[in-house]
Amino acid sequence: MQNTLLSNFNVSLRAAKNLGTFSTTCMQGDALKVFNQYAALNAVDSAAYPEMTHITSQCGEFLLSLFNADERGNYHYFPTSGSSEAVFVSLLLMKHHWQLKNKNIEKPNIILSPTAHVAFHVAAKSLDIDINLLDYKDTIDVTAIHNYINKNTMALICSMGNTITLQMEEVEKVNALLGRHFKNTGDFIPIHVDAASGGFVAPFFYPQLIWDFRLEHVQAINVSSHKFGLVYPSLGWLCIHNDYYLSDLSHENSYLGKKIKRTVVQFSQPASQLAAQHYNIHTLGFSGYQNIVHELFSKVSLLSEAFKKMDFFNLVTPSSQPAVPGIIFTFKDNKQDKMIELSRYLNQRYWHLPTFELAHLGNKTAARIIVRNGLSEQLIDELVLDINAFLHPSTQIIKKS
């Protein structure tokens, strides 16, 4: 059988040069040491590794304070394999809550923007929930929401950093609209905020944004530790108000030597990510994360300036709208093939530049660069050189000779 594994060098280089991924591709120093130390442990086995209970609760408490859950005792948090599992569990709990409250046997629905992550479609399909899909806009269209609400609407989804444009939605405005709806009808519609990438960004870079548990209708938030939480895949979280927690949906067993109650889908849980998240929280704290996120946005400015200077591209993000650190761009002359050619060209230089279509811009082909921790200024310089070489092939030949 052929060995398809790459050398260590190749693996980390390709991860570092993956421009599209939201995942952490670079852990270093003691954080990496902790990650490796815990690799042999299954975190669910808290009878054998009692510190995992403490580690998990410290991380959960940090997230609740980050998301401004004033009364911590009012919320549950669950570590999951990522945001997708967190979304699944949230919709499962919300559906049961809605059915119990409404004694309703009709099919519930959620209101979703077309830029929402596919995880919501997957969960809704599996849980037999309808989707009321808003019209395509770069972020959720608050003014149109009331047309999509009906008596079976069990939740509304907002993104703090959608996967398509990276932009954060106006959760505060959505909350106000749902507040008015409640006043007029008596129907309380909860908001689930998808903060997969923005959960570790907004509190540090956009402190003026109010999008979290301070808002009455925000009842659940998911976040991925393996994105801007600075931990390798795969760890996410669901934070949800106790009203939606149903112990009937948990499963209990004692075959690991201790009673273990789980609500999430997966049973086993890798300990490395939890330990590394705990380590990061304790060593970086709020101010450490804040510094890192501010550095990322300085690199976004650097990259945006370089792109503007090239004069070949339109920047969709960054714009005036708050967003997670990264850029989304299209070619100015709208030559769809050119972006694919650029992506292929870069691929020969080990970069991975994902391209996709922007429905709200007439299906123009766009590309995404996420500015993650690990995308160094040196790598940015190298990338800009490579893009310039693609844009000006003749200049490159002259340089070489």
Ligand SMILES: Cc1ncc(COP(=O)(O)O)c(C=O)c1O
């Ligand atoms: C906005 C958003 N939501 C959900 C997800 C799914 O997250 P995970 O990969 O942690 O399951 C992603 C992944 O990129 C995302 O960008």
